[in-house]
Every structure is written in structure tokens, then in C-alpha cells.
Amino acid sequence: MTSSHKQSKKQDLPPTAWAVLGLLSFPGERTGYELKKWADSSLRFFYWSPAISQIYAELRRLEELGYATSARSGPEEARAKRRYAITAAGREALAGWAGDTAEAGPPVLKHGLLLRVWMGHLSEPERLRALVGEHVERTLAELAAVREAMEHAAEVPEWGFPALALRWSERQHLAELDLARALLADLDDLAGLPGVDAPGAPEAAAPARGAVGEAPPAGRPGARRP
Amino acid sequence: MTSSHKQSKKQDLPPTAWAVLGLLSFPGERTGYELKKWADSSLRFFYWSPAISQIYAELRRLEELGYATSARSGPEEARAKRRYAITAAGREALAGWAGDTAEAGPPVLKHGLLLRVWMGHLSEPERLRALVGEHVERTLAELAAVREAMEHAAEVPEWGFPALALRWSERQHLAELDLARALLADLDDLAGLPGVDAPGAPEAAAPARGAVGEAPPAGRPGARRP
DNA sequence: TTGCCCATGTAATTTGTTACATGATTTA
DNA sequence: TAAATCATGTAACAAATTACATGGGCAA
Structure with a gap:
């Protein structure tokens, strides 16, 4: 052998x-x-x-x-x-x-919702907003599932690292929700209706500031109505 | 035919x-x-x-x-x-x-770093921290690439939706950096060294608050040293 | 006694990659 | 004139899925 x-x-x-x-x-x-x-x-x-x-x-x-x-x-x-x-x-x-440092590549993300947003010119604005809404629903469901898994992981003491990973995932899903909110706001701007038909949340902004390079604070991107 | x-x-x-x-x-x-x-x-x-x-x-x-x-x-x-x-x-x-609402599934994420963290019991704590550091480097590089792409997209007026998608991606990468910072902190806690060897940033926390369910604010998860 | 969960596997197929082959056009 | 970039494709293979086949144990 x-x-x-x-x-x-x-x-x-x-x-x-x-x-x-x-x-x-x-x-x-x-x-x-x-x-x-x-x-x-x-x-x-x-x-x-x-x-x-x-x-x-x-x-x-x-x-x-x-x-x-x-x-x-x-x-x-x-x-x-x-x-x-x-x-x-x-x-x-x-x-x-x-x-192994060489083995670990970048994370792989295939975000179907963003693909659709990217080709947003093909959909009615309302449809697009609905898709984001469904994404939020799915994310909330996932978040609940993560939290349930966290409870299980907390039971066993030697699962410190798995618990860490789940905590990361919990935060990641929360971040995903923030991103969806910001996306919705940008969608409104691009549609030319600045902040009118927002149904609920009163402008809860301040997304992800970082020591790196501040996220463009003023002046939204689209907003170019003739 | x-x-x-x-x-x-x-x-x-x-x-x-x-x-x-x-x-x-x-x-x-x-x-x-x-x-x-x-x-x-x-x-x-x-x-x-x-x-x-x-x-x-x-x-x-x-x-x-x-x-x-x-x-x-x-x-x-x-x-x-x-x-x-x-x-x-x-x-x-x-x-x-x-x-099509049925067609759009959840986003697919394969995060190699988290897989390694999940099985963190196999690595030296230092190695793990180094992997996170490399991930941060990669993310910064990607972020720069996104921003460069945004400049190109801004040139052409009919690329409103692509520009939106890139903005989302920019925020997503910033969120990823926040997640890495929080992960590093959790890693420290789990290793039993509470907050000593943090080199730079002075506790820039307050990650992702959401109307949904506040992220566990007090009391870190691991921290159980015998 | 029907249906569900446990449990293991095979076969066919799809999706996607890398390596290779080929040649035109542009740039240094 | 050499190298890089433009440009299109084929072939071999790897990774992963779905559908299918099989059967034991248990609960309604």
C-alpha cells in the first residue's frame, strides 16, 4: 500500500x-x-x-x-x-x-434580485418594488431560521465556532435587509418620484459608514429627470 | 422546417x-x-x-x-x-x-472564509485572524473595482439601473467589511482575550440596526473560558 | 395499511470550467 | 515585426442536480 x-x-x-x-x-x-x-x-x-x-x-x-x-x-x-x-x-x-491562504478565494454571490434590478428597464416600477418586497420576506424567513439554528448551537458548549458562523450569518441577513431598504429608496429616486409614495418607514437612512471611504452621503445617483 | x-x-x-x-x-x-x-x-x-x-x-x-x-x-x-x-x-x-415571482429564488452565497471559521477548531487562532485579514484586503480591492465601474456607468445616461445595481454592490462590500470587523471581535472573545490586542480602530461598532429584531447588543456569545 | 421518516445508492442530465486551436487586427 | 488584444469556437472534463430504485421502522 x-x-x-x-x-x-x-x-x-x-x-x-x-x-x-x-x-x-x-x-x-x-x-x-x-x-x-x-x-x-x-x-x-x-x-x-x-x-x-x-x-x-x-x-x-x-x-x-x-x-x-x-x-x-x-x-x-x-x-x-x-x-x-x-x-x-x-x-x-x-x-x-x-x-491555506491560496485556497481561499473570494466569496461567491449570485443575487437574482440584483440581476433583475440591473435590467430594470424591462419591468414596471411596481413589479420591481414587489420583487424587492419578496426578497425582504425571504430574508426575514431566513433570519428566523438562522436564529433558530443559533439556539440549537448554543446548547452544545464545543460549538463555539459554528455559533460564531451563525452570528455572522445573522448579521449578514440584517445587512441584507438594510441593503434592500436603501435599494428601494434608490428605486424611488430613479423613478422620479422623490420620497412621495413611501408607505412606512420615515427615512431611516445612515446605511454602512466605514473607515474606508465614506459611502456617498449626499446626492442620490439617478434623480435625473428632464 | x-x-x-x-x-x-x-x-x-x-x-x-x-x-x-x-x-x-x-x-x-x-x-x-x-x-x-x-x-x-x-x-x-x-x-x-x-x-x-x-x-x-x-x-x-x-x-x-x-x-x-x-x-x-x-x-x-x-x-x-x-x-x-x-x-x-x-x-x-x-x-x-x-x-416572474416564482423564478426568483434566494441569493446564493458561498463564503469560503465562513466555512473555515465554522471549522475554526482546526486552525490556530492567528491563522484564522490572518484569513479574515486577507478577506478584508480582497474586499477592499473589489470595492475599488466597483467604484471604478460606477464611474463608467455614470457616463451613460440610460444606465440608470446598472448604476443602481453597482451602488447596491458598493454598499454590500462596505457591509462585508463591517461583518469582518465584527467577526474579528467575536474571534477575540472566543479566544478568551477580551479586547486587548485590537490594533487600530477605536470600537467603531453599531453595525446593522433594524426595525426587525435588534442584533444582540450586549453580551458576546463565546467568552466562556474555564 | 397507508404514509412518513430513515437510509443508501444509481443513472441521466445539465451546467459550467479549462485547455486547446485558429486567425485577424492593432499597437509598440 | 513581435506582442497584445480582438474574436470564435471545439473538446474533454468536473461538479452538481434531479429522478429513480429500494427497503426498513414507526405512527396515525
Whole structure:
């Protein structure tokens, strides 16, 4: 078991494989099914929750690489229940990946709402505003889900880092709500109706000031009516 | 060539196809190459910039569907320069997609840094802080790129909506910087060193207040040292 | 006894990437 | 005249999804 096993390219797995291995890096053994449920209430808030079929595929790959082991229980036949655990090699590889500066790229954001705003000339102004409203609704629902997950995470003391990640996600969703409010205001400006039909909130502005470069405080961008 | 052409499923294209069609929805005809460059300085900030080879593929598909037309110029031979334009059918379909409430899902975010923080037990605290620092650097660079793109967008009067999207992106990046600052503070707390080695900024807090549910103001989460 | 949750997997397909091939036009 | 940029495409592959197949255990 020395020469040319299968480990062709050691440190070059897709992010999903590392994410699954990360799930395994917490104490305890679990099944693919359990991993999926856990991902649904943690990773999905700031990263991604793979399809269950992909989790099984990654688990097999990780085992082939020697990064995980499995013990089957129940029927000795095919499709027996398998509980997976990380190996020492797996832990080491994962730690290497997690700390690798080159590996960590920029965050990936695909924001469907903004794509629609960008081509806003195709929609009625009202439709656009409605889309933003739906986005706010979805964000509120997500925020509630994050907070629920936070309660679970708070129960277990060794989940300090997962709790941190969830706190980040909570703030991120709050920021998303602020961005939506500002977007709505800009949309009004561009439509040429300055501040008339705003239904609720009385101009709660002051968005994201930073030590970096102050966000253009005066003078909205559009507002060019002939 | 009338009966069963190829348009099997009318309104069911991948988001990338719609994005490319969206690029085409602005006045003027352009080549795939030009589309790619434009996407690199607009769509990529809040959505995504497809590979050039995929742009060509999508353009061919859009033409097959009758959503775009192309006129070749230069050599009549193969691989002639092609300028694409949207058709009336294309514009209609795109408008339908853009306004469709069911079509617009939640934004997709894959944040590699947070994935690493989530499994922070695998890294040295210093490494983790360094990763956050790099993220801040990247974000600042992106922010500068957004601002440069905004200058270009400001030149052309009919780019009101693209300008809005860029403004959103600018604020989004500023929010990301705030989130990184808060994350760093939480990391310090969890490490047990409360607020000592903060190098620069004198506690510029007050992140995202919202009418929704105030972000836990007092009492940090971790801070449980034995 | 029907339906739901647990649990694992295969197959087909879509989406998207990188690497490669080719050549024209512009700029230094 | 060499290099960069413009410009279009093909081929091979990777990543990930959906749909499907299978079956045990448990609760209404």
C-alpha cells in the first residue's frame, strides 16, 4: 500500500468534499443522512448544503483517500447503514486546506434580485418594488431560521465556532435587509418620484459608514429627470 | 422546417442564458467578446461572469430559440465576427422571466472564509485572524473595482439601473467589511482575550440596526473560558 | 395499511470550467 | 515585426442536480 494507490492528486478536492469532511471533524460518528440534515441547519446559511446523493459520493471518495472510515451496522448485505468518522490523515489534510491562504478565494454571490434590478428597464416600477418586497420576506424567513439554528448551537458548549458562523450569518441577513431598504429608496429616486409614495418607514437612512471611504452621503445617483 | 423545430421547452433556461440575454437588452449590437468584457465589469459584482466559451454557447442557444439574431461581418468563412441583437420575442420572454415571482429564488452565497471559521477548531487562532485579514484586503480591492465601474456607468445616461445595481454592490462590500470587523471581535472573545490586542480602530461598532429584531447588543456569545 | 421518516445508492442530465486551436487586427 | 488584444469556437472534463430504485421502522 505504498506505491500507486489512487491518491493521484492529494490536496485538490472540490470545496464540497472539504465541507463534508468538516462536518465529520466534529466529535461523533454519523451517517450521510444525518450529515445532510446537519448541513441544512448550519452550512447552508453561509456556504451551501449539497444534495444527499452528492454527500454519499463525497463520503465514498473521502474513504478512498483514507480521510474517513466507515463502520456498517445492521444488515451485512448491500446498502447497510454506515456511520462515518474522520481519520488522523483526514484531520491533517483538512487543517492544511482550512489554513491555506491560496485556497481561499473570494466569496461567491449570485443575487437574482440584483440581476433583475440591473435590467430594470424591462419591468414596471411596481413589479420591481414587489420583487424587492419578496426578497425582504425571504430574508426575514431566513433570519428566523438562522436564529433558530443559533439556539440549537448554543446548547452544545464545543460549538463555539459554528455559533460564531451563525452570528455572522445573522448579521449578514440584517445587512441584507438594510441593503434592500436603501435599494428601494434608490428605486424611488430613479423613478422620479422623490420620497412621495413611501408607505412606512420615515427615512431611516445612515446605511454602512466605514473607515474606508465614506459611502456617498449626499446626492442620490439617478434623480435625473428632464 | 416548421413542425417540430427544437424549441421543446420555451421558458425554462438556465439563469446564465437570461443574464446574457439581459446584456443584449441594452441598446446596440455586440459580439460575444464584448459581452464578456462587459459582464466582467458589471454582472460579476452581484451575479456572475460566465466563461467566454459559455457565452458563445448561450448566444447560439438564444439564436436557435429566436430570442436573438446575429449578423456576421468580415470574412464570409467560418468563425466570422458576429454581432448579436435581441429580438422582440427575446425581449418579451426576458421581461416575463425578470418579473416572474416564482423564478426568483434566494441569493446564493458561498463564503469560503465562513466555512473555515465554522471549522475554526482546526486552525490556530492567528491563522484564522490572518484569513479574515486577507478577506478584508480582497474586499477592499473589489470595492475599488466597483467604484471604478460606477464611474463608467455614470457616463451613460440610460444606465440608470446598472448604476443602481453597482451602488447596491458598493454598499454590500462596505457591509462585508463591517461583518469582518465584527467577526474579528467575536474571534477575540472566543479566544478568551477580551479586547486587548485590537490594533487600530477605536470600537467603531453599531453595525446593522433594524426595525426587525435588534442584533444582540450586549453580551458576546463565546467568552466562556474555564 | 397507508404514509412518513430513515437510509443508501444509481443513472441521466445539465451546467459550467479549462485547455486547446485558429486567425485577424492593432499597437509598440 | 513581435506582442497584445480582438474574436470564435471545439473538446474533454468536473461538479452538481434531479429522478429513480429500494427497503426498513414507526405512527396515525
